Amino acid sequence: MSRRRRKHARQHPIVAEASNTRAFEPGAGVLIGVVACFVLSGFAALLYQTAWMRQFSIVFGTSELAVATVLSAYMAGLALGATIGGRLVDRVTRPILVYGLLEAGVALSALAVPLLLALANLLYIGVLGDQPGPADASGLGQSFFYLVVAFVVLAIPTGCMGATLPMLTKYVVRSDAQIGPRIGLLYAMNTVGAVGGTVTAGFLLLPALGLSGTVWVGVAVNGLVFLIAATIARSIRPGESTRAKRVQAVEIERATGSAHRFNPIGPGWILPLMLLSGANTFAYEVLWTRLLGHILGGSIAAFATMLASFLGGIAIGSAIAARFATNRDRAITGFILAQAGIAATSIAIYESLHLLIPETLGLTGNVPLAIAILLPATLFVGATFPFAVRILARDERDAARSSARVYAWNTVGAIVGAAIAGFVLVPLLRYEGTIELAVTINVVLALAASILIMRKRYVAAIASAIFLAAVIFAYRPLLPEEILRTSPIADSREGEIRYYEVGRSATVLILEEDGYLNLRTNGLPEASTNLKGAPPYQHNQRLLSTLPVLARPDTRDMLIVGFGAGVAVEGVPPSVASIDVIELEPKVIDANRLIGPERQIDPLQDDRVHIIINDARSALALTAKRYDAIVSQPSHPWTAGASHLYTREFMALAKEHLNPGGIFLQWMNTQFLTESLLRSLCATLLDVYPYARIYQWQPEILFFLGSDEPLDIERTMARTGRPLRDDPLHYLEKGIGSVEDLLIALAMDQENIERFAAGSRLLTDNFNRMATESSVAMERNETLSFRSLVDLFVPYNPLLQDDSWIHNDFPVDLEFSYISER
Template sequence: MPRLVLAATAGLFLLSGFAALVYQVLWVRELGLLFGNTAQAAALAIAIFFAGLAAGGWFWGRLAPRVRSPLKVFGLLELGVAATAVGHFVLIDLYHIIYPALNAAAGDTAWATTALRAGLGAIVLFPPAFLMGGTLPMMGQHLVRITGRLATTGTAVYALNTFGSALGALAAGFVLPPLLGFSGAYLLAIGLDLFVGLAAIGLAMGVVLAPTGTRPQEAAAEQPRNARSNTAAAASAGLPARLVALVAFVSGAATLGVEVLWTRLFAQVLQNSVYTYAVVLVAFLLALSLGSLTANALARLRAPAPRQLLLLVLAASGAVIAASPWAFHAVTGGLAYVGAGASWLEYLGAVSVVALLVMVLPGILLGITLPYLLRLMEAARPEPGEILGRLVAANTTGAIIGSLAAGFLLLPWLGVSGSLLVLAALYPALMLPLILREPIPWPHRVIYATPIVAAVAALIAFRTAGPAATTLNADERLLEVIEGTHATAAVIERGEHRLIRVNNFYTLGGTGALESERNQTLIPMMTHPEPRSVFYLGMGTGITAGTSLLFPVERVDVCELLPEVVELAERYFAPWNQGLFDDDRATVRAEDGHHCLRHADTDYDLIISDLFTPWKAGTGNLYTREHYETGRARLAEGGLFVQWLPLYQLTEKELGTIARTMDAVFPQVVMWRGDLFADGSIIALVGTEAGVTVDPDALVAHGRSLADNPALPEDLLQAVNLRFYAGNVSLSGLFDEAPLNTHDRPVVEYQAPRSQRLVQAGEETWMTGSRLGFLYQNLAEQVPPAEDPYLAALEDDAHGYVDAGRHYYFYNVLRMNERHDLAGAQLRQFLALTPFDQPPGDPEAPTTRSSWEEGR
């Protein structure tokens, strides 16, 4: 075969691996949107995909030796992948129509729900994955027929495909969704498969080989001299096929299990955006690709004997996996945040360096085992396509079991470090059957096996000896940490207060911010005349959701994504969440909030969406047009959809996109302040139907009821609440030019991580302080309170309470900037517009959220 044709064939296989990883990323995301963005949904999608690959590898591998032109069949398989992938668009749209009814029929039964999701997922994923599974055996059969070299050609083919997968992960994580949208990225992958298929068929027209095995003379030339000896050949051939399959199976289980656990380790020190997850995945795949290339080099060695070399690889693999928790802590400085203060490109560079330092050496060793098994099988002269198919089937089946066991069994049971030690023990355990089949006397086998048994026992015995799962500041005390299926969550005590921290750096709330967390319920609830049913998307400590139970509500539904957080909130925050877990009116579910809301069996007077970290992977889906359409469809007449936003984590770009997206769905969107802090502010965007207004009588009635004081003056109660109103977003037109955020083009998910790093590097600022004050001013200028239809039910004097809140905000901004002369003027205007003799609370209280929480 001419070198140019061989290079073109290799290039097609690289593109095949590229497209396959793009598909995988997009399928997992799409099924997450359909079934819920939970660890179980992601694991189910990956398991179905891998099952298809395993079945396809086994089936097409058996067929490969009987095919006259494997390259042509490879091309047809690629065309089949493209054809079945096109069906994704029809099926997914159909699923969104029929799934609500099917899900309701399944009810709350876990097995029925899982079976439903598995069945629907399999219809979408299994056919293309089954066809993908045949591409490696067919390409291997074709190239090995050409070269006559099973080990070196097979390992090279595997390395090439894995490298293509790494490139696909890089493109799917960084380039394609922002550039083309997810639909465009999916169509690109289909287009690549069509090109690869047609090109392969074209190349196959000039390369037709008889369906025989490898060329005997070239296969013999491939063998090292010692491998060509009868003794070595017999030794290699003496390794039973079942034992080889067992090695492939355990290798797949350990490799994918380790990947799951390493991903959790990296979650403790990274931004956890789509970009950082992509960096970790790319680094892992590159390491596996390098492992295949290493196996290629090892296959050329004359000594040591293949089985002895495999034993060395297994021993080294177990050692580096066992050491990886301590290595990770050493590289990250004891779970310190990677790249703190770095700009965007500097941050990506820092993450890449850490990922490579942690994973390259172990990943190379893990990546050697599977392809090097071809060297052990070479002396038996097997058909290349068949052996590749069998090995991939066994390895992928192991990968399914390993990933599920690591994420859902080992991790909650032993934590990350203990789980890694148990997986490390698999490698020396795998050495035992190999040693026991060595052609040496039994006493020698026992001698060699004894330290291996001791190593396995030691790794399992010391499974609880790993480094700490989370870090603490000097003034903090750990009450409990849970390393669960979704996250590592901890309850931490700081002075008199408690907080929940997720993945080492993300605080979900605590008793130090009690008033602010309660405001997230009080402010919207006070404006509704008769709130009876409330839905909370996100829970944290439960303080916000529990506040609703102070009102005469009939139903409170709470959906929190992280079951670890639900468990800790119930155990440690009962004194502050108003009996949320005991009140018959409240139901708390550990489930994806969007999925929970979409399939709710009732409409709600209020839907309150909690504060989320905007740059975290998956969070952007909660700011999309589709999500807000779901929310609007679930509102009762006169209902309010309340989206709380952490302005200390958003720039003007992200805020504009979210506001513009909500405005595209709701006829009316207004803004409320969650506090009057100069820094660290939160706001609520409230979406309603047209004609909904603030009810001044509701403000008074709710205020008197909560205070248990029917004599409280009306003007006082209205002023206390209306000072938090910021303005009418819909009529202001301030965000009309911002881009929409959709499932197909999730602007926030890809923009917020960059903004976070720019702020950390001092190149951008959050939407707080003076910048937020100017937004408040612009809202008031574009739609003055007296002209705001949302405030139409208020008396004229009450409009001044809205202006007063803006003046008090500027008072805090000026105090923060030590402009006390100007601050005094703002305070006087606040007092002039309200019935207060002095501001509610202490006028000398801290002006920023962080200092206020520390002071408490």
């Protein structure tokens, strides 16, 4: 060292030590270990997020409001953790050890989440419960409760997650040139781990281990990270921590210095720009996943594929940008180009999406399509983070704090996006308006960055202004009609579009074809109804609400879960005095109001009908009202809004809201079931309701009946004539004119269901095989065809059994010639 430098070191020992700390580079092995920890950390985080979202949906329901508040609470914890970690990181002398302790904190607090959720459920029912009728999801008290409880339950684990990035940044960034590259590397590798967690949870862990098993895997991974981090911390030279402690004063002084004060033009503007960018990114995620759902379907595996593709693009983009974010000037240029790139690629993908629709729909074989659609724009999305951190950070001593601030602001933006994208923005603007607004925001961000962060970027500012003018005045995206007509399970794309709206939880479409109105949600066929003048036909859905009255003629109060096209409501006998209908998507009701004057029967004009917009489980949990019959007709058992309505817990919840002797009816289409799932559904019904029956009026449609009192429907009808004699015309219109018509539809009675379901696994919230197996079986053509269903049911049909009560203990003589003809 020269004499002058030695003299300066003696006069300014702290500053000298600050310079010397740059020499303490982590070795290659240590750096690899740190990066590996962050990969595993991202892996565990997405395991938790996947499992927690489904666990919360069990308590709060799957309404868009409930999902948005839980997701907002999750990200709020991340932002809070990043903020606190950024403020404290300058005082930390052993960041790797602290990082390991944070990971241990995630693991321990994750174990407490199920217990806290159970307590939250008790509090939820205690505070908001005992309402006179099913609760509507639009209430402010309910949404506020969702947000507060979700944040309290998730604050510790997500807070610990959010604080990890600044801790690792403090250790791995040791020079100014390393800020962008190494922070970009950490961010990219953490996202790579998140991709792995998403795929592993959706395709492997949830089907194999269920929700609690998936969480335990996350806990084990966090525990492994703690051990690795603790080992690395022990291997670091003790002197390094001592030196780091001596430069604390310099770091804190610099971190709170004049550079962080507001300036009209300066790097501090990158924070609000990243906030807006985070909100805009979430709008894109809602847009692309909704549109891709028409092609890939709405299963857990399909969503995992889309999310993994989205995160994969972010990881690759961050890794690429890290190589270029070596100084502030290059980072500003990179950020401007990234925002412009998001806009340009999003326009290109949206306008060409109809050309990419494959001949074979569904998830199988179309994973490359999801990647091709989501990857281009997300590459640029991922690039924004390392560029933003490099813009904000003055030097390596400010890197950890700056990374925490950028992460926190960007996550707050994502919270805003989660709160308004699916709930307000996309429903208000629809797909075509959303893409136009999102692209405009990206170009505005590019223009703002070129003007506000540094002076004399005239070329970038002019180019961004021209691009913005072109978007505002020339870009007019059209509705994605070809995508809207596409369905993963319906072949027909024909018919006139009579209604199209993007709702909070689903895209609702009505197509008119051959005198019928066909309603779809997210591309999935829900129901059809007749136009005035169309030929009459026997609609099995009308029997959904008729059968409970056949079983209990004195039924007065009925609950129907799912409105669809309102056909089940059409079939409610006049003797029923009150009909509550719970519908998740308000646009479904709007669509039915629009076509009401044109249909043969408008169920919304029935004075007995009361519509509740909510998730069925959430609505029922908050009311003390009881019914004589509950009809549950969710259509597609693998989707998020329906899969939790086939479990033992929901059936038990329904039973709690039935009067003594009340009827629970579950609709099911066997094209969604394997033999194993069918047996499990029967076993689940029997586990809740001691008395059960299965009826089959159409080849692939089954009605499951359950009650706490015996179901001797046919013999009671033969003795009393009820309810047929009460209103014979109504029942004749539904195809029921005699007891023989009911016996023809009887597929299994009590004794035969018990034999059929013996030894089968139950469907539960924790291990919901409907959600994980149904769509996979459909794509593999492993579900029950009509012929296989007939062969399966023949040994259990009491009509075909010589020793059954039908042939040996029936109170009247039956017309077997009529039965054989039918």
